[in-house]
Amino acid sequence: MPDFRVLPSVDQMLTSPEGLALIEDHGRLAVVTAVRAGLEIAREKIRSGEDGAALAAELPQRLSDALAAAARTALRPLLNLTGTVLHTNLGRAILAEEAVRAAAAAMAHPLALEFDLDGGGRGQRDDHLRGLLCELTGAEDATIVNNNAAAVLIALNTLADGREAIVSRGELIEIGGAFRMPDIMARAGAKLVEIGTTNRTHPRDYEGAIGPQTGVILKVHTSNYRIEGFTAEVPAPRLAEIARTAGVPLLNDLGSGSLVDLSTFGLRREPTVAEAVAEGADLVTFSGDKLLGGPQAGFVVGRRDLIAAINRNPLKRAIRLDKIRIAALEATLKLYRDPDRLKERLPTLRFLTRSEAEIATQAARLAPTIDAMLKPHGYSASSCACRSQVGSGALPVDTIPSAGLRLTGAGGDAPERLSAALRALPVPVVGHIRDGALILDLRCLESDAALIEALAAL
Numbered sequence: 272m273p274d275f276r277v278l279p280s281v282d283q284m285l286t287s288p289e290g291l292a293l294i295e296d297h298g299r300l301a302v303v304t305a306v307r308a309g310l311e312i313a314r315e316k317i318r319s320g321e322d323g324a325a326l327a328a329e330l331p332q333r334l335s336d337a338l339a340a341a342a343r344t345a346l347r348p349l350l351n352l353t354g355t356v357l358h359t360n361l362g363r364a365i366l367a368e369e370a371v372r373a374a375a376a377a378m379a380h381p382l383a384l385e386f387d388l389d390g391g392g393r394g395q396r397d398d399h400l401r402g403l404l405c406e407l408t409g410a411e412d413a414t415i416v417n418n419n420a421a422a423v424l425i426a427l428n429t430l431a432d433g434r435e436a437i438v439s440r441g442e443l444i445e446i447g448g449a450f451r452m453p454d455i456m457a458r459a460g461a462k463l464v465e466i467g468t469t470n471r472t473h474p475r476d477y478e479g480a481i482g483p484q485t486g487v488i489l490k491v492h493t494s495n496y497r498i499e500g501f502t503a504e505v506p507a508p509r510l511a512e513i514a515r516t517a518g519v520p521l522l523n524d525l526g527s528g529s530l531v532d533l534s535t536f537g538l539r540r541e542p543t544v545a546e547a548v549a550e551g552a553d554l555v556t557f558s559g560d561k562l563l564g565g566p567q568a569g570f571v572v573g574r575r576d577l578i579a580a581i582n583r584n585p586l587k588r589a590i591r592l593d594k595i596r597i598a599a600l601e602a603t604l605k606l607y608r609d610p611d612r613l614k615e616r617l618p619t620l621r622f623l624t625r626s627e628a629e630i631a632t633q634a635a636r637l638a639p640t641i642d643a644m645l646k647p648h649g650y651s652a653s654s655c656a657c658r659s660q661v662g663s664g665a666l667p668v669d670t671i672p673s674a675g676l677r678l679t680g681a682g683g684d685a686p687e688r689l690s691a692a693l694r695a696l697p698v699p700v701v702g703h704i705r706d707g708a709l710i711l712d713l714r715c716l717e718s719d720a721a722l723i724e725a726l727a728a729l
């Protein structure tokens with residue numbers, strides 16, 4: 272029979288000085304739950320032969336650690352040093368200060384979300400963004416939903432429920448997670464009509480597929496992959512002509528979409544939303560938190576009658592935006608009215624346009640300090656060249672020259688061990704492992720002190 276008497280009772284734990292201090296920090300209920308769980312684990316260990324006195328001695332510390340871990344949110348801010356600027360798993364775009372302030376104000380105060388301050392009557396929540404979106408894209412009208420996946424879903428459902436949607440086999444993409452174009456089309460009620468081949472689709476393929484059952488022609492930005500070599504696709508203006516002649520709407524899903532010509536910032540050109548509209552698409556869909564640099568959202572811009580039909584779709588209510596994101600989006604879109612200062616104010620663009628030379632200087636400056644901090648733990652750091660990417664399906668095959676820190680240690684699993692240790696920090700540091708080292712790409716690190724402070728907790 273194991274002897275549990277060396278362990279304190281729940282009551283003794285709760286009234287001990289350590290227990291009282293924990294109750295002060297975490298509240299009585301959380302501490303009682305943790306004490307019961309801790310004692311249960313200790314009893315289990317005594318049963319399997321461990322020393323009860325030692326277990327009892329370490330109980331207060333274990334409790335304190337467990338409660339601290341439970342109190343710490345997994346959603347705490349971290350340092351994204353992966354080199355992927357728009358990392359979907361790390362929350363994509365970082366908002367501009369103007370957007371953060373607008374979102375915070377919307378959270379803390381009532382606001383005229385669906386209220387007309389001029390007339391005192393009812394307003395529309397999308398009105399705050401419609402004017403801006405039309406101004407920035409040249410479209411007649413616009414509507415805003417939860418994300419681009421929802422934008423595609425509601426546009427397809429509105430135009431092609433119970434009807435056919437024509438799409439090239441080269442554009443039937445999977446974006447990641449569970450977003451596969453054929454599945455979204457099925458859920459929207461549209462019957463998929465695949466045309467062309469994986470690498471080549473011609474005008475005659477579209478023309479041959481159009482019939483009385485056609486609800487929409489869909490064009491999809493292939494986002495996260497490129498087909499190279501013997502390829503052909505129908506340019507958007509030609510496709511718009513085919514659609515117009517047949518009297519069928521053309522929906523162009525741009526994915527990331529951009530409101531500015533990225534080549535003016537030294538990046539590869541991506542079709543802008545304004546171009547897609549000008550090329551004759553009846554509706555264009557794109558994301559709020561990819562290249563646009565705002566909060567999660569999806570936009571549909573284009574013909575007024577089709578936008579009105581989308582707004583009448585009962586699905587709209589189920590996928591509408593909340594006030595916090597509407598406020599953040601309005602502030603983000605307003606930054607685009609001043610393109611000259613956009614690069615400084617919009618973090619996504621600021622990160623993407625940092626020069627390799629500037630980042631290399633930062634890496635050289637930080638390397639000795641970080642090396643000295645890691646030495647006692649058996650690791651070393653040196654500056655290195657690396658390559659960043661945009662992420663979220665934008666410019667998928669392009670990488671941007673960058674610089675960072677190369678962290679190494681003894682043993683084959685050193686990068687994995689260090690990577691795990693950095694992820695467990697109070698401010699986690701997330702890099703990527705390459706060629707037997709943990710690489711910290713400094714493209715998204717704007718403050719040296721942030722990394723030094725984070726690593727000081729190692």
Ligand SMILES: *Cc1c(COP(=O)(O)O)cnc(C)c1O
Pocket residue numbers: 418419420421423446450491492493494495524525526527557558559560568569663664
């Ligand atoms: C990313 C993407 C989507 C989904 O957008 P979310 O904003 O992530 O919902 C849809 N279509 C394309 C082409 C994309 O690149």
